[in-house]
Amino acid sequence: MKTISLEQIKAVVPSIDLISDIEEGFVAYSLGQANVPPVGELILEKGEVHIKYGCLINDEYYVIKIASGFYDNPTIGLPSGNGLMVLFRQDTGQLVCILLDEGHLTDIRTAVAGAIAAKHLAPKNVERIGVVGTGVQARLQLSYLKDVTTCRRVLAWGRSEEPLERYRRDMEANDFAIETTRDTGEILRTCNLIVTVTPATEPLLLASELQSGTHITAVGSDTPHKQELETAILREADVVVADSIAQCLLRGEIFKAMQSGDITQDELIELGDIIAGRKTGRASDSQITVADLTGVAVQDIKIAAAVYEALA
Amino acid sequence: MKTISLEQIKAVVPSIDLISDIEEGFVAYSLGQANVPPVGELILEKGEVHIKYGCLINDEYYVIKIASGFYDNPTIGLPSGNGLMVLFRQDTGQLVCILLDEGHLTDIRTAVAGAIAAKHLAPKNVERIGVVGTGVQARLQLSYLKDVTTCRRVLAWGRSEEPLERYRRDMEANDFAIETTRDTGEILRTCNLIVTVTPATEPLLLASELQSGTHITAVGSDTPHKQELETAILREADVVVADSIAQCLLRGEIFKAMQSGDITQDELIELGDIIAGRKTGRASDSQITVADLTGVAVQDIKIAAAVYEALA
Structure with a gap:
């Protein structure tokens, strides 16, 4: 199992052709080639948490993404976004990788879309x-x-x-x-x-x-x-x-x-x-x-x- | 942020009074003092994944638990259960701890119940x-x-x-x-x-x-x-x-x-x-x-x- 830090993520993202990658994702989704259950949602007093998860059918991984927004955080010097992404093997359920992105990859994939x-x-x-x-x-x-x-x-x-x-x-x-x-x-x-x-x-x-x-x-x-x-x-x-x-x-x-x-x-x-x-x-x-x-x-x-x- | 291994988890579990702890959890739940959204579920060709998550109201943490069962895994020498638990702060959304329990804590809390x-x-x-x-x-x-x-x-x-x-x-x-x-x-x-x-x-x-x-x-x-x-x-x-x-x-x-x-x-x-x-x-x-x-x-x-x- 690999843990990837925010620093590593920020360093590698500019080298990836995310537009093509995420276009492929949207196409697979619209062709019914993705398994995407409804969004999980936890509403807290000071923030909200979204769990988005699923897989492309016959792909190697399934992914669970946790992303939160706590909109008063900046008043105490913290970023409002937080969270992480987890990759598991689709054939065995084994943990592959935890991406400690603190919400950054959600920001990036939103901008790419x-x-x-x-x-x-x-x-x-x-x-x-x-x-x-x-x-x-x-x-x-x-x-x-x-x-x-x-x-x-x-x-x-x-x-x-x-x-x-x-x-x-x-x-x-x-x-x-x-x-x-x-x-x-x-x-x-x-x-x-x-x-x-x-x-x-x-x-x-x-x-x-x-x-x-x-x-x-x-x-x-x-x-x-x-x-x-x-x-x-x-x-x-x-x-x-x-x-x-x-x-x-x-x-x-x-x-x-x-x-x-x-x-x-x-x-x-x-x-x-x-x-x-x-x-x-x-x-x-x-x-x-x-x-x-x-x-x-x-x-x-x-x-x-x-x-x-x-x-x- | 702390990462806790399965080995550390197995070493510490016997010293915790889990019956009292989990009784408190059931009581809070039945009194309406827990925020527990519906179970997230991902059904894959060879396994199923459950996402259970939420918090006790006014508690310190919110928790997301991912647990999977891939029932043919033992035929290839792997355990059928897998997964992890993640604790975040309920007031800021900051990541507190990842418990790499590989489904073990789900097994334990089920037996305790x-x-x-x-x-x-x-x-x-x-x-x-x-x-x-x-x-x-x-x-x-x-x-x-x-x-x-x-x-x-x-x-x-x-x-x-x-x-x-x-x-x-x-x-x-x-x-x-x-x-x-x-x-x-x-x-x-x-x-x-x-x-x-x-x-x-x-x-x-x-x-x-x-x-x-x-x-x-x-x-x-x-x-x-x-x-x-x-x-x-x-x-x-x-x-x-x-x-x-x-x-x-x-x-x-x-x-x-x-x-x-x-x-x-x-x-x-x-x-x-x-x-x-x-x-x-x-x-x-x-x-x-x-x-x-x-x-x-x-x-x-x-x-x-x-x-x-x-x-x-």
Whole structure:
């Protein structure tokens, strides 16, 4: 049994082609070649814990991922994310490896999924990237978008100036030209590739400002109570994509828009079916597309195995 | 973060008063002082994995237990059980400890629960203990029964002679007087404390042989498809006890007897309520009592914390 530290993980991740790996995961999932039980969830007084687990059928491993968010941790000098991933052999149940990632691989595979959604759904010419949020995930999303678009012009939204300024500084050091705003309407009016990465529980983006030719990847909401997009945005969209239809019926933006009656299940397309070419995503540059990413265990399965094998 | 090996676990377990610890866990559970989400389950081609997790409310830790059974493993020289337990801080989500128990603590806490059931439900004078099964759990159940009964006379049932003989030899070295049988009827006719510990999917004990003054603890069935007791045994019993009513409605002997209409939910009593003195278990030596143990996360939470603290 191998234990892999966060330091080792951070050192090896940049050398792995995670976009291809996780694309394969989404395709396997949509083809029914993955065994992914419902998400386990433990709600505590100060935080929440998600257990995502399963395997690709006939693969070598099964993976259990534990990831937590304790959102007041930063006030006592601790990161909000925590957790680990465990690989076992699928044929014998033997423990193969514990990845002490402290939530980092969940952050990475979430950002990679954002890049995959943009790769397959963004309009051909990305003029300006809109980022709604200023945290860890807002940084990682931009970093991984580098692999799928040449656009480096960014408008970032945040609730307050100080984190927005830190975000500008950090991302300019990462070769982006960053402007900032406190108005999410400006994001919708001036950006045609938008990523939302906040823990909001009330809509931040309103349908009244939505422009044709926009793609939005909604990353923040992964529970039944979080929401970043007004449900009418999903009604207005020409294409609504789920990372997992089964999961998006229970959590995230699609769950909210189903509840309000703004969309129906038969309008949903799964990301893996678009990657595989079995379904059409964006059909023209003027269409509006929305991808709702709630985070699927196949992403954890793929990244855990890739990191283990890169270090084996 | 601490990693505790199987060797360290095996060395420290005998020094811990697990009966009291796990009794406290059952009481907390039945009083609604535990946060225990539904069991996570991954069914693989060659095995099954259970994820049991949760916490006692306002306790220091939350615990996630992964335990697997790959029943063909012994044919290739590997143990069938595997897995680990992980403790995290309940207030910050920080990782505290990984217990590399390879399923051993699940075996132990299961045997301890059997002893607790016997302590509270067996007739005053145990004349002979009947054990249905000859595996690891059949051994551990007897070992922990030593703490709650002075009876050392045992009749053991197995499907074939060789494992029965090994069982006899091992348990006689452990101060028991062992006789063996291939007839489960003999167990019911001559033993008044019976423990069933097989992975059977068809009833082994039949109601027609059931005697008054018997207590049966059914340990083997922890899924919807396993079954050791004919459902009529639960109908004939004066008292039917569940380790967790919520869980026994979905798996185990009680699930089977509910399905067949032999018992109803309002007849069920929870083990923690009996331990706490809030409900009556056995009211006389002539009653028939049955305890159905499917394994509850509070057992894992209690044993993981106890082992960690004993070694801290």
